[in-house]
Amino acid sequence: MKFRKINKYEIVDIIGQGSMGVVYKCIDTVLNRYVALKTLNLQMASNTEIRERFYREAKILANLTHTNIVQVYELKEYENFCYIVMEYLEGESLKSIISNKKPLSPLSKLEIVRQIATGIAYAHSKGVIHRDLKPANIFIRDDGVVKILDFGVAKLKTSDMTAKGVILGTISYMAPEQLRGADVDERSDIFSIGAIMYEMFSYQKPFNATSVTDVMSKIVNKMPDYIPRATKDINDIIFKCLAKNPNERYQKAEKLIEAIEQVITKQKEKKQKSRSFIDHTITSQILNVKEQIKKLKELKNKIDSHINQAKKYLKEDKLEEAIKEAKIVLELDNANQEAEKVIEKAKKSIKLKEEQEKLKVKWIKEKLIEANEHYDSGNLIRACEVCESILKVDPSNHDAKVIKSICIKKIKEFLERVE
Numbered sequence: 001m002k003f004r005k006i007n008k009y010e011i012v013d014i015i016g017q018g019s020m021g022v023v024y025k026c027i028d029t030v031l032n033r034y035v036a037l038k039t040l041n042l043q044m045a046s047n048t049e050i051r052e053r054f055y056r057e058a059k060i061l062a063n064l065t066h067t068n069i070v071q072v073y074e075l076k077e078y079e080n081f082c083y084i085v086m087e088y089l090e091g092e093s094l095k096s097i098i099s100n101k102k103p104l105s106p107l108s109k110l111e112i113v114r115q116i117a118t119g120i121a122y123a124h125s126k127g128v129i130h131r132d133l134k135p136a137n138i139f140i141r142d143d144g145v146v147k148i149l150d151f152g153v154a155k156l157k158t159s160d161m162t163a164k165g166v167i168l169g170t171i172s173y174m175a176p177e178q179l180r181g182a183d184v185d186e187r188s189d190i191f192s193i194g195a196i197m198y199e200m201f202s203y204q205k206p207f208n209a210t211s212v213t214d215v216m217s218k219i220v221n222k223m224p225d226y227i228p229r230a231t232k233d234i235n236d237i238i239f240k241c242l243a244k245n246p247n248e249r250y251q252k253a254e255k256l257i258e259a260i261e262q263v264i265t266k267q268k269e270k271k272q273k274s275r276s277f278i279d280h281t282i283t284s285q286i287l288n289v290k291e292q293i294k295k296l297k298e299l300k301n302k303i304d305s306h307i308n309q310a311k312k313y314l315k316e317d318k319l320e321e322a323i324k325e326a327k328i329v330l331e332l333d334n335a336n337q338e339a340e341k342v343i344e345k346a347k348k349s350i351k352l353k354e355e356q357e358k359l360k361v362k363w364i365k366e367k368l369i370e371a372n373e374h375y376d377s378g379n380l381i382r383a384c385e386v387c388e389s390i391l392k393v394d395p396s397n398h399d400a401k402v403i404k405s406i407c408i409k410k411i412k413e414f415l416e417r418v419e
């Protein structure tokens with residue numbers, strides 16, 4: 001670094017290098033704030049015309065105060081060069097955003113262009129034309145505010161500087177009348193905004209070629225291709241800005257702002273509509289899910305009540321009822337394992353009961369034969385006892401009752417006779 005301090009500005013860092021000199025990050029040692037200091041390699045001392053022009057521009061630039069224009073604090077001379085001091089910006093140049101293909105939505109791109117056009121409209125209202133609008137001279141601050149750099153600097157550039165290989169970068173965005181050396185007015189800046197916008201939406205320069213003469217010839221004679229990835233209204237704005245004839249462009253930056261704002265509003269409405277469609281779909285799906293959860297809860301309660309009833313019947317040995325309840329459960333939930341278990345247990349119990357019943361019938365039959373045999377052999381008391389054992393198991397057994405009563409009657413007659 002050649003200098004550590006330029007007047008009251010202490011150099012902290014080098015920000016970059018342009019065609020006219022270096023941009024430094026400095027501390028203003030009096031006001032104690034960061035500033036950007038751009039040196040301009042003008043041969044001031046030897047050329048009074050340049051010096052006069054420089055100070056004329058200085059006054060104009062320092063008076064341009066707008067949100068979208070970098071604030072110039074002062075323009076001064078130091079040793080054999082002069083410099084511009086301006087507010088220090090944190091963010092990124094549009095040039096680096098484009099070359100890095102930083103993902104930006106069409107709406108954010110339109111918003112950047114809207115801010116560029118707003119800053120330009122203000123400058124035009126003060127009678128200042130930028131003359132060198134290009135992505136390198138547009139700065140996007142970290143908070144999204146767009147700042148236009150290098151106002152009026154183009155006027156200070158000499159053919160000497162533009163010869164240093166940077167001419168391509170500069171002329172690519174220039175209007176045809178500017179290249180022809182004709183009078184430059186507000187509409188030339190509007191052309192440049194169109195060229196910047198073209199590059200933002202297509203990632204290609206509208207008039208791209210390897211040699212300066214080819215670029216110039218394209219700017220004067222050719223229209224670029226339509227941008228397929230941009231909407232028709234965005235293409236319309238770009239192509240109106242890029243009209244070869246200045247009379248066919250937006251005549252005022254305000255008209256360009258109007259057109260951009262219309263597209264912004266349209267796109268926001270479209271976004272809002274698709275968002276509310278999504279919101280509506282999600283809401284109805286949530287309602288659907290809620291409704292389904294409600295129905296599932298009701299179903300679960302129903303199943304629980306039937307399964308509890310089935311278990312209760314099983315405990316109470318009401319086997320048929322238990323099976324009936326469990327079958328209702330299976331109709332509601334055909335894989336319900338609890339219901340299947342209840343049915344299995346109930347069926348086992350029924351089978352067991354039937355077997356017990358068969359054994360009982362067989363035993364009663366044998367006992368009745370035994371009672372009859374005792375009766376036939378006159379062993380009335382024994383016959384009576386056997387009948388009683390049958391009646392204990394089957395209290396309503398008719399045969400046992402009859403045999404028992406006959407036996408008792410005969411025993412009574414016998415006793416009466418004996419007495």
Ligand SMILES: Nc1ncnc2c1ncn2[C@@H]1O[C@H](COP(=O)(O)OP(=O)(O)OP(=O)(O)O)[C@@H](O)[C@H]1O
Nearest residue numbers: 015016017018019020023036087088089093136137
């Ligand atoms: N006020 C500022 N705050 C922060 N960075 C800045 C500021 N002004 C310029 N820069 C950065 O300094 C670098 C050099 O800018 P400069 O204007 O010298 O070059 P250029 O725009 O590429 O070419 P030209 O000489 O044609 O303007 C760029 O990266 C730019 O973003």
Ligand SMILES: [Mg+2]
Nearest residue numbers: 018136137150
């Ligand atoms: Mg610049």
